[in-house]
Amino acid sequence: MGNQMDKLSHLSYAEVPTVDPNGADTEDGPRIGVSYIFSNDDDELEDGCALDGSEKEPNQEEKQYDRRDEVECAVYNRDECIFEKSSKCGSLDVYSPENLLNKCKAGDLVEFVATGQYPHWAVYVGDFQVVHLHRAEVKNSFLTDAGQGRRCRIVNDVYKFKALGPDVVVQNAMEQVGLKDRELSWRNSECFAAWCRFGKREFKMGGEIRIGKQPYRLKILMSDKRSHVLEFQSLEDMITEKRRNDHLGRTAVLRELATHFSGVEAIRGDAGGD
Template sequence: MGNQVDKLSHLSYAEVPTTDPNGLDTEEDGPRIGVSYIFSNDDDELEDNVDGPDLDQNQEEKHYDKRNEVECAIYNRDECIYEKSVIAKDMETYSPENLLNKCKAGDLLEFVATSQYPQWVVYVGDFQVVHLHRAEVKNSFLTDASQGRRGRIVNDFYKFKPLSPEMVVQNAMEQVGAKDRELSWRNSECFAAWCKFGKREFKMGGEIRIGKQPYRLKIILPEKQTHVLEFQCLEDLIMEKRRNDQIGKVAMIQELANHLSNVGSIRSDPNAH
């Protein structure tokens, strides 16, 4: 894939580099772990195939449990630029057939299933979507792209000002057929969000990874606790957020607890959802 460094395995929290060798931030009120590291392309790891011979088998609805969703928010310095809460109205998911009756051209859709990375697509009208899948931008029917996963409209997850629906569709359609070295995105979410908002931060290498880490991923835990990770660029943060989505809340909390059991990095947050 163009401009992509050699792939590395996903790191567990125990392997995450920190700003302090003991895993503690020197700033008392700051994030406890600062990270900025390279991820593989998560969409390459999906166990599905939109264009393969087993398409009919993939249409069987896959398991999804809303209770295992990871709630989080993204901040660029002090500005919240993304938020996902399980109590939000737009978290409701629908079958692909029912979703078709709710979306319009220019909408961003997210398909979800247990133990899979979310698949983001751009609805371009006429029952079709454009999406990045297995290192290629494809134009598919919505029902085919879903592969049995439930979906929802996610226009409001990111807080950026959207482009016009016509421009969103144009951005998506102009990339159809691009693959491998022609691509500028590492996953379907970055591609779809770029089509919607037109911001270079969603592209590979869109931000220089030097200096202070301006992005924070705030993970909402039970009992109004939170855990905060720092990143130098939005692209890396999105990859970590998607990794959490793929393993689910239960596994993510266990992984975090194992690493932080003797560190005390989880802190109460009265403003958590």
């Protein structure tokens, strides 16, 4: 079996317990607790295929990426914030790959984004090139080729772990070039790129045992005063759900949550009438 695992479908919010949508942190009510065991489930959507699975032209320009439809969130490992993506924590503006080249340094993490696709992550290694996990293979590509027409940005600071030195980050990335299929230790491009920069085994498949208490909390920011919290047993599981939300976009995620909360209220109302 190697690193291959059975693939399970995502659990909808209606199938699991959740918390108050106002984000109240009480100890009485259970939070949503989702665990995943996935294979490389988003490869076809993150590597330049259309949502229907058909191939797109390598340099086909994407629909303009709208930052307003980005899901803002924070991740906690117990009480420590280890990831934050919001308009309050610094600029997350996107650029064309050509414009980003003037800002990149060796060892930087680059995120490519497009409406309706999973984000694609890469490690900039210098000389206009990146190393990235693409179609179940670690590849060395030109940044413009890896982008495939998508917008991009530098995301060194969204994870709060201490970064390795730039030379080590580049070495980590280059040493994996050519690995494919069952040789891989990462579920998606984000896990691979983050592992190169931070060196933490939690980004690898099976890097943490999924038993006992769920120490990771994904806090989805619904508005300035409302949030929704999900709990996970591993960083890998949390990243899988975060990327699913990125793929859906803020509007769809809020609609999904609203449908769930309406269902919960209906169930409570029916129970109260018995």
